[in-house]
Amino acid sequence: MSNRLIDINGNPLAWPSENELQTDESKLSHLQKHFAEHPSSGLTPSRLGSIMREAEQGNIIAQSDLGEDLEEKDAHIFSELQKRKLTLLTITGSVEPCRNASESEKKDAALVQELLDEIPDFEDVVTDMADAILKGFSNIELEWAQWGSSWLINAAHYRPQNWFQLHPDNRNEIRLRDNSHEGAELQPFGWVKHIHRSKSGYPGRNGLTRVLAWPFLFKNYSVRDLAEFLEIYGLPLRLGKYPAGASDKEKSTLLQAVMSIGHNAGGIIPKGMEIEFQEAAKGASSPYEAMMNWCERSQSKAILGGTLTSQADGKSSTNALGNVHNEVRQELRDSDLRQLASTITRDIVYPLWMLNGRAAGDPRRHPKYVFDTSEPEDIATYSERLPGLVSLGMRIPQAWAHEKLMIPEAEKDEPILGMPQQPAPEDDKKAAKATDKQETPDAKLAALKAQETADVVEAYVSQLQSTANKATTEMIDQIKTLVDNAASLEEIREGLLALDMPVDQLADAMSQALSAASLAGRYELLQDAQ
Numbered sequence: 001m002s003n004r005l006i007d008i009n010g011n012p013l014a015w016p017s018e019n020e021l022q023t024d025e026s027k028l029s030h031l032q033k034h035f036a037e038h039p040s041s042g043l044t045p046s047r048l049g050s051i052m053r054e055a056e057q058g059n060i061i062a063q064s065d066l067g068e069d070l071e072e073k074d075a076h077i078f079s080e081l082q083k084r085k086l087t088l089l090t091i092t093g094s095v096e097p098c099r100n101a102s103e104s105e106k107k108d109a110a111l112v113q114e115l116l117d118e119i120p121d122f123e124d125v126v127t128d129m130a131d132a133i134l135k136g137f138s139n140i141e142l143e144w145a146q147w148g149s150s151w152l153i154n155a156a157h158y159r160p161q162n163w164f165q166l167h168p169d170n171r172n173e174i175r176l177r178d179n180s181h182e183g184a185e186l187q188p189f190g191w192v193k194h195i196h197r198s199k200s201g202y203p204g205r206n207g208l209t210r211v212l213a214w215p216f217l218f219k220n221y222s223v224r225d226l227a228e229f230l231e232i233y234g235l236p237l238r239l240g241k242y243p244a245g246a247s248d249k250e251k252s253t254l255l256q257a258v259m260s261i262g263h264n265a266g267g268i269i270p271k272g273m274e275i276e277f278q279e280a281a282k283g284a285s286s287p288y289e290a291m292m293n294w295c296e297r298s299q300s301k302a303i304l305g306g307t308l309t310s311q312a313d314g315k316s317s318t319n320a321l322g323n324v325h326n327e328v329r330q331e332l333r334d335s336d337l338r339q340l341a342s343t344i345t346r347d348i349v350y351p352l353w354m355l356n357g358r359a360a361g362d363p364r365r366h367p368k369y370v371f372d373t374s375e376p377e378d379i380a381t382y383s384e385r386l387p388g389l390v391s392l393g394m395r396i397p398q399a400w401a402h403e404k405l406m407i408p409e410a411e412k413d414e415p416i417l418g419m420p421q422q423p424a425p426e427d428d429k430k431a432a433k434a435t436d437k438q439e440t441p442d443a444k445l446a447a448l449k450a451q452e453t454a455d456v457v458e459a460y461v462s463q464l465q466s467t468a469n470k471a472t473t474e475m476i477d478q479i480k481t482l483v484d485n486a487a488s489l490e491e492i493r494e495g496l497l498a499l500d501m502p503v504d505q506l507a508d509a510m511s512q513a514l515s516a517a518s519l520a521g522r523y524e525l526l527q528d529a530q
Contacts, residue, residue, distance in 0.1 A: 006363055008350045031163045031177060037062065040069035043220070048213055055204040058168055060136075064161035067135040067209040070216055076296045077212055080303040085130040087333050089123055093341065093371040095349055098364070108353060109367040115352045116369075119153045125192070128158040129340055132196035135161045136207030137174055140192040142348075144355075151355040153348070156192065171202040189351040194343040196336070211302045219295035226288040242273045304329050337371040344369040376406040 039051055039062050048066075055063040071078050095116060097109035119125065125140060132138035138161070145154035165183045167173040174193065175183030186193060195203050198211075240258040242251055254273050300307045305328035345368045353366050382405060390396060402409050410416045486495060 006354070008346050008363060008366070030179070034162060036065040036068055036160075036162065038069055039066045040073060040216075040220075043217055045217065048217055052210055052213075055210075058166040058171060058204065060164070060166060060204050061162045063204070063209060064135055066213060067161070067207065070209060070212055071134060074216055074219070074299075077216070077299055077303070080300055081134060084133060084303055084329075084332065084336070085127055087329070088126060088130055088336055088340065091333070091337055091371050091373060093337075093344075093369055095367045096370045097367055101365075105365060105367075111356065112349055112352050112367050115150070115152060115356065116348065119348075120155060125156045126340060128156075129192065129194040129343065130196075130336065131158075131161075132194050132207065133198065133336065134208050134212075136198075136205070136209070137161065137164075137193070137195045137203040139164060139174065139186070139194075142190055142192065142351075144190075149356075151352070153352070166202065166204055171204060174203055189347075189355065192343060192347040194340065194347075196339055208302055212299055215295040215298045215302075219292050222288045222291040222295070226285060226292075229285055229288065240273065246273070305332055334373045337373055341369050341371050374406065377404045379405055 039047070043066075051062045051066055054060075071081060095109050095113040097106045101109070116122070128140055129138050139159050141157045141159055142153050143155040143157065145152050163177055164174050165177050167175055167182055169182075174195075175185060178184040195206065197206055198208055199206065240254045242254050246254075250273070297307045345366075349369050350363075350366050382401070386396065386401065399409065401407075
């Protein structure tokens with residue numbers, strides 16, 4: 001086991017002392033006093049364009065504050081982002097060993113999983129990392145603690161995006177603001193640095209803030225215009241009339257009464273003056289509402305990839321389109337989880353693996369964090385189709401079916417489900433009863449005698465049937481020949497009377513046939529009773 005400490009890219013690092021991985025509060029003290037400027041207040045298209053240009057040049061403070069305002073002030077954006085964030089918590093993840101792992105590497109993965117489970121509120125860490133979906137990046141500072149020879153993550157602190165800046169010479173590198181030109185480099189193993197790539201580009205242009213800001217701005221204009229419309233056209237016009245020669249004080253009193261009576265529903269005016277209520281002016285709010293709906297649909301498309309999982313317009317809403325839009329949401333979820341898993345592997349799993357002395361020398365053999373995004377197949381479809389495929393001769397592994405249906409395989413001594421026993425046929429029931437009976441010597445002797453009797457009866461029945469069948473066959477042949485050669489019924493009658501067929505022989509044959517049928521019936525009843 002090696003004592004070398006290297007980052008995930010293979011660059012050497014100095015082994016930390018007990019206090020070197022702790023939070024450096026001196027670098028954060030001035031940032032603790034920084035408060036957001038809320039650039040959305042009085043936002044104009046010109047100001048929004050200026051904020052975005054500053055972010056492209058490395059100053060991401062105003063854009064980060066604008067992202068906060070979007071989420072706080074727009075209920076639709078907040079709702080859609082919550083859907084995308086919270087769905088990430090429904091998928092479980094785990095630390096998996098590297099490919100073709102040895103026993104020691106499997107033990108390393110199990111150790112890291114145990115240490116990862118000790119992180120307090122790890123779900124909050126995932127949620128804080130997902131904040132990068134809106135703002136392009138999210139940085140979480142790790143607070144380490146040493147217990148004996150083991151390093152543990154004692155806490156994870158979310159740090160606002162306005163605490164950071166982009167390196168002036170490398171806009172892909174995020175640095176801590178320390179009042180210097182380049183900023184302070186983030187300490188290795190001390191931060192979870194998640195950059196969410198909604199599109200290609202550096203962090204200042206990655207987040208959805210730049211996409212959502214324009215619909216947010218246009219929607220605010222429409223909301224303001226709608227409020228003015230309701231204020232102007234929603235109340236009737238109030239017209240005050242004063243008599244000739246009224247003083248300025250009387251006019252002022254009348255004006256005050258006119259302005260307040262619409263809200264207070266009551267007031268007083270000097271005698272001789274009047275207030276008339278005119279019909280409110282005509283107007284329509286639909287243009288403003290159409291603009292607001294367009295803005296919200298655009299926001300839903302940017303965040304969730306569609307609109308039918310958020311709101312329905314009653315026209316194009318169909319179950320099929322809703323299912324398609326839901327599949328797009330799942331694709332976004334899986335993409336978000338893959339990016340989160342890469343960051344967790346690099347900034348949490350790998351440091352835990354290295355700092356706890358489990359590194360064997362090759363950084364490529366470290367464990368990885370994986371989210372299980374696989375979905376179980378339709379068990380009804382597989383249960384109908386697989387038997388037919390197997391009957392055609394396809395050799396389908398059981399492990400493959402278990403994997404597709406996400407049904408775990410039972411361990412060696414683990415109880416398993418089984419098919420209910422089918423009712424046995426009547427013959428099987430009789431055989432089972434006979435087997436269950438205790439065979440005593442007397443029972444065996446009775447069974448042998450019964451079998452001998454059955455054999456004799458069977459032989460006699462066969463003989464009678466043979467004799468009867470022979471006699472009957474001879475008579476049938478003679479009658480058939482007579483019928484074939486006769487030309488009329490009278491000729492057939494005369495032929496039957498002339499046949500050489502003694503009455504005694506016919507009676508005897510008929511008697512034997514009836515006896516054979518009777519014995520055969522009794523024999524079958526005897527067989528059924530046994």
